[in-house]
Amino acid sequence: MKKLCCDVFILGAGAGGFGACYRLAQSKVKTVIADVHEGYGGTAVFSGVSCFEPGVSLDGVHRIIAEKLLQNGSGEVQRSIPSRLTFCEKKDIGEFIEPLVSGGYLWGLSVPCQDDYESTLKRCKSLCPTNKSWRRFMMDEDALTKTMSELMEEYADYVTPLFKTRYVSCKTDGRKIKSVILENEAEQIEVVADYFIDASGSIVLLRDAGCQYEVGYEGDISKVNGVSVVLRVSKDKCPPLQIPYDEDISAWKQEKLSRVVSCFNMYPNGDININMLPTLTGKEYLELGERAYAVGVCRAVAYWEHLQTLHPELKEYSIKKIFAAGIREDYRLLGKKVLKTEDIMQGVKPDEPYVAISDHALDSHGIEGMPCGEMQVPYGIPLSCAQAKEFDNAFAACRGASFSSTVASSARLTRTMMSMGEGIARYIAKELQK
Numbered sequence: 251m252k253k254l255c256c257d258v259f260i261l262g263a264g265a266g267g268f269g270a271c272y273r274l275a276q277s278k279v280k281t282v283i284a285d286v287h288e289g290y291g292g293t294a295v296f297s298g299v300s301c302f303e304p305g306v307s308l309d310g311v312h313r314i315i316a317e318k319l320l321q322n323g324s325g326e327v328q329r330s331i332p333s334r335l336t337f338c339e340k341k342d343i344g345e346f347i348e349p350l351v352s353g354g355y356l357w358g359l360s361v362p363c364q365d366d367y368e369s370t371l372k373r374c375k376s377l378c379p380t381n382k383s384w385r386r387f388m389m390d391e392d393a394l395t396k397t398m399s400e401l402m403e404e405y406a407d408y409v410t411p412l413f414k415t416r417y418v419s420c421k422t423d424g425r426k427i428k429s430v431i432l433e434n435e436a437e438q439i440e441v442v443a444d445y446f447i448d449a450s451g452s453i454v455l456l457r458d459a460g461c462q463y464e465v466g467y468e469g470d471i472s473k474v475n476g477v478s479v480v481l482r483v484s485k486d487k488c489p490p491l492q493i494p495y496d497e498d499i500s501a502w503k504q505e506k507l508s509r510v511v512s513c514f515n516m517y518p519n520g521d522i523n524i525n526m527l528p529t530l531t532g533k534e535y536l537e538l539g540e541r542a543y544a545v546g547v548c549r550a551v552a553y554w555e556h557l558q559t560l561h562p563e564l565k566e567y568s569i570k571k572i573f574a575a576g577i578r579e580d581y582r583l584l585g586k587k588v589l590k591t592e593d594i595m596q597g598v599k600p601d602e603p604y605v606a607i608s609d610h611a612l613d614s615h616g617i618e619g620m621p622c623g624e625m626q627v628p629y630g631i632p633l634s635c636a637q638a639k640e641f642d643n644a645f646a647a648c649r650g651a652s653f654s655s656t657v658a659s660s661a662r663l664t665r666t667m668m669s670m671g672e673g674i675a676r677y678i679a680k681e682l683q684k
């Protein structure tokens with residue numbers, strides 16, 4: 251088996267993993283990063299999120315990315331129009347859509363505006379009393395992953411990326427993780443490191459190493475935030491769609507199809523991003539296991555066909571991409587500190603060493619009995635939420651960090667996770683210098 255030695259190993263090259271990797275590379279820390287996908291970006295790229303939601307963030311690599319995307323026209327600051335549509339009754343939509351059609355923004359729920367990137371960095375009520383001043387940053391996902399790779403290329407001496415490579419197992423010794431075993435089509439690789447950052451979203455490494463974790467709202471898995479199979483539709487000529495799945499979704503169609511709520515965001519090139527809220531409930535996703543994605547794709551395509559029937563204008567568009575399942579929530583670490591709603595309600599405390607800040611809403615996406623609503627003030631995420639209780643050299647830099655499910659519904663956003671990765675990296679780089 252091939253063996254690699256480094257200072258830090260990162261599992262997952264999504265928002266948190268990329269943020270950590272970029273900051274470690276800047277501090278000249280030898281890092282190996284592995285991901286099953288073929289590049290950087292994780293959910294933001296391969297599940298088609300393609301958007302930084304409005305929200306405060308510490309300064310960091312998100313700003314460098316945004317500047318590059320703005321420069322080459324593949325990223326755009328956008329103004330929100332009320333953010334959700336229910337396609338239950340055509341007449342509601344007709345009224346809603348009219349101003350968009352006449353404004354030339356057919357179907358867009360966020361549209362380009364002249365404001366700068368700074369305007370996207372706030373959301374809570376004390377900073378934006380009404381959602382009319384929310385600004386989001388919409389981008390092309392291919393341009394995002396390309397930009398991330400280009401930024402990392404500058405640090406090729408410090409970073410070894412292993413793409414199309416999956417986690418297999420780990421070796422531990424007392425309070426330390428010693429190495430991980432990975433595999434790809436060509437080989438198995440053992441990576442030995444001083445520090446391990448689990449940025450896999452679902453804390454694959456930390457769970458396997460034996461860390462305590464949790465799933466669901468107060469242990470209730472019927473209250474897990476939903477999964478979306480996002481579509482990108484376009485007026486470009488797209489090759490006819492081949493769907494390799496044939497799941498029976500008739501019961502869902504009858505019961506749910508006409509009541510799906512979704513977010514429509516317009517890409518800088520005019521394509522439309524359709525994000526069902528959700529395609530599968532979190533419980534369905536966990537219970538369906540390997541079949542979940544196939545069911546999700548069949549539902550997403552059925553929804554698209556339904557939209558085209560309701561609104562013949564949409565027949566000008568066809569599906570350009572069906573993204574990988576977008577998971578909002580599954581396993582969460584029970585780390586040194588579990589960040590809870592009562593903590594974040596107190597807001598950012600001066601002089602507290604935070605790895606990230608956020609002010610996004612508590613967003614259960616309509617699950618009954620779960621707290622939901624806008625934050626009044628920004629709050630901080632302390633390092634202890636990233637630290638495993640069981641190991642001294644293991645951290646979670648992803649949505650599966652040590653948050654209660656309610657806090658996770660707010661903290662999991664792309665920029666927050668990127669920033670959390672950067673904060674953890676700064677801490678590790680300092681420790682390595684000691």
Ligand SMILES: Cc1cc2nc3c(=O)[nH]c(=O)nc-3n(C[C@H](O)[C@H](O)[C@H](O)COP(=O)(O)OP(=O)(O)OC[C@H]3O[C@@H](n4cnc5c(N)ncnc54)[C@H](O)[C@@H]3O)c2cc1C
Nearest residue numbers: 262264265266286292293303416417450576577648649664
């Ligand atoms: C449908 C949807 C819409 C969203 N909309 C927005 C939005 O508009 N704005 C916003 O800011 N946020 C949004 N979010 C939230 C945000 O995009 C994600 O929560 C965030 O990107 C997660 O980052 P992460 O670093 O935690 O994980 P990810 O970005 O998911 O990264 C985890 C990486 O780990 C890799 N990995 C996992 N297991 C293994 C393994 N066994 N071996 C190797 N690699 C592995 C994965 O391939 C992945 O690349 C949305 C999320 C979803 C699902």
